[in-house]
Amino acid sequence: MNYHTLIEPELIDTAEFIKKYWRSHVIILFLNCQVKYSGRAESFLEYGDRILMIKPDGTLLIHGQSKREPINWQPPGSTIVIRVNDKVLVIRSIRPHPREEIIISSPVVYVAAAFKCTKGKFLLWGSESEMVDFLIKHPEIFEKGIKFIGKEVQTPYGKVDLVGEDSKGRFVIFEFKRSIAQLQGVSQLKRYVDYYTKLRKDIRGVLVAPNITSSALRLLKEYGLEFLRLQPVKRMTAIYRVKE
Amino acid sequence: MNYHTLIEPELIDTAEFIKKYWRSHVIILFLNCQVKYSGRAESFLEYGDRILMIKPDGTLLIHGQSKREPINWQPPGSTIVIRVNDKVLVIRSIRPHPREEIIISSPVVYVAAAFKCTKGKFLLWGSESEMVDFLIKHPEIFEKGIKFIGKEVQTPYGKVDLVGEDSKGRFVIFEFKRSIAQLQGVSQLKRYVDYYTKLRKDIRGVLVAPNITSSALRLLKEYGLEFLRLQPVKRMTAIYRVKE
Numbered sequence: 001m002n003y004h005t006l007i008e009p010e011l012i013d014t015a016e017f018i019k020k021y022w023r024s025h026v027i028i029l030f031l032n033c034q035v036k037y038s039g040r041a042e043s044f045l046e047y048g049d050r051i052l053m054i055k056p057d058g059t060l061l062i063h064g065q066s067k068r069e070p071i072n073w074q075p076p077g078s079t080i081v082i083r084v085n086d087k088v089l090v091i092r093s094i095r096p097h098p099r100e101e102i103i104i105s106s107p108v109v110y111v112a113a114a115f116k117c118t119k120g121k122f123l124l125w126g127s128e129s130e131m132v133d134f135l136i137k138h139p140e141i142f143e144k145g146i147k148f149i150g151k152e153v154q155t156p157y158g159k160v161d162l163v164g165e166d167s168k169g170r171f172v173i174f175e176f177k178r179s180i181a182q183l184q185g186v187s188q189l190k191r192y193v194d195y196y197t198k199l200r201k202d203i204r205g206v207l208v209a210p211n212i213t214s215s216a217l218r219l220l221k222e223y224g225l226e227f228l229r230l231q232p233v234k235r236m237t238a239i240y241r242v243k244e
Numbered sequence: 245m246n247y248h249t250l251i252e253p254e255l256i257d258t259a260e261f262i263k264k265y266w267r268s269h270v271i272i273l274f275l276n277c278q279v280k281y282s283g284r285a286e287s288f289l290e291y292g293d294r295i296l297m298i299k300p301d302g303t304l305l306i307h308g309q310s311k312r313e314p315i316n317w318q319p320p321g322s323t324i325v326i327r328v329n330d331k332v333l334v335i336r337s338i339r340p341h342p343r344e345e346i347i348i349s350s351p352v353v354y355v356a357a358a359f360k361c362t363k364g365k366f367l368l369w370g371s372e373s374e375m376v377d378f379l380i381k382h383p384e385i386f387e388k389g390i391k392f393i394g395k396e397v398q399t400p401y402g403k404v405d406l407v408g409e410d411s412k413g414r415f416v417i418f419e420f421k422r423s424i425a426q427l428q429g430v431s432q433l434k435r436y437v438d439y440y441t442k443l444r445k446d447i448r449g450v451l452v453a454p455n456i457t458s459s460a461l462r463l464l465k466e467y468g469l470e471f472l473r474l475q476p477v478k479r480m481t482a483i484y485r486v487k488e
Binding site: 030047050066071098111115121124156179184191194210222 | 246247249251270272274278284285286287288289290291292293294295297299300301303305307308309310311312315317319320342354355357359360361362363364365366367368369370371400401402422423427428431432434435438454459462463466
């Protein structure tokens with residue numbers, strides 16, 4: 001069976017339910033609870049009705065009435081410990097590195113459910129890697145005479161998406177962003193350009209994205225870097241179009 | 245009632261259920277579905293059993309068996325359109341700016357639930373803002389003679405956490421990170437220091453965090469910037485301790 005549900009279960013039954021299914025199913029509880037978190041910071045969430053999700057990989061999410069982000073969470077690799085203590089269900093989630101702990105205390109569970117999800121192929125178009133491949137296939141979009149030397153080149157400051165050499169023999173460092181390029185993207189490119197400048201003179205840096213914020217463009221110009229607008233065409237084929 | 249559930253509902257009943265509750269409750273469906281996304285990129289998720297969450301603020305999340313991140317998602321402010329079409333439940337979620345659309349097609353819904361979450365006070369200790377306030381109260385942690393000029397100072401390249409002036413009259417720019425400082429944090433600080441260098445000579449830049457990666461520390465030193473280790477004490481009080 002790919003799902004199981006309990007309506008207004010006893011706490012002890014909820015504990016058994018979680019122990020039975022959490023390694024094979026995604027557990028969802030709708031419950032009244034308070035949440036304490038300690039680790040890199042500390043937080044405390046007062047009693048209220050919330051949605052708890054526990055996945056077989058150890059992921060734990062506590063969702064409230066609004067927002068994309070969970071109120072509290074633990075990443076995959078966390079461990080679950082469950083007990084019932086004096087009419088309170090206590091669910092502890094422990095992340096080993098860095099040590100972080102979430103303690104959920106619940107006097108009432110309204111609904112407990114266990115859902116076994118299946119895998120399905122996930123295909124993504126318009127990724128940064130596709131943009132890189134498109135530019136490699138169509139070098140004239142950047143400029144005549146550019147030759148590409150390497151993809152995903154490791155440096156002490158991160159992986160450079162694409163490195164080329166222009167017709168004058170200058171290295172060209174490309175950093176790709178699949179949506180609007182921000183200040184961080186400019187700084188990232190600058191780090192790579194600074195690094196290559198120590199090895200060789202006259203390094204060019206190019207930020208490639210469908211768009212760029214005005215503050216990022218200003219910073220890019222100040223640093224003497226370049227922008228190439230590359231727009232994924234909105235179709236289920238990996239075709240790109242250059243707009244500028 | 246703060247929750248409602250349907251087990252193996254007809255598609256038409258599921259559609260009515262969502263329409264009835266999604267503005268007041270968080271909807272959770274366990275269903276077989278495929279998912280198409282188009283917007284800044286394009287993606288396609290093949291048919292499989294998954295968990296769909298829709299919140300009253302328009303947030304939509306599709307979760308699978310593992311990982312913290314949803315497979316697909318839309319942010320708050322998105323709009324839901326539901327219809328039943330030739331034995332398929334079609335749920336469209338539209339984000340207006342930038343235009344992005346998710347289309348979920350489901351031939352089978354196993355469980356539909358509506359949960360009304362409540363608010364509870366959420367308290368966070370060890371935030372960046374608390375670290376800033378602690379340093380302001382204990383300037384000697386940094387060095388004797390430092391005077392703080394302003395918090396959250398707006399620049400064209402973002403908000404500077406804290407600006408001070410040292411005993412020699414030099415500006416000191418502080419950037420705080422509540423967990424391990426990474427390359428991005430160094431670049432962010434460098435942007436601010438570069439900006440202030442245009443206005444005034446001899447700018448010092450200080451990255452404040454509980455820890456720093458080795459590559460970030462290397463870059464920091466190359467840029468001539470400083471690191472201050474500030475560690476939140478693991479207690480429910482906002483006490484900090486400097487380790488180095």
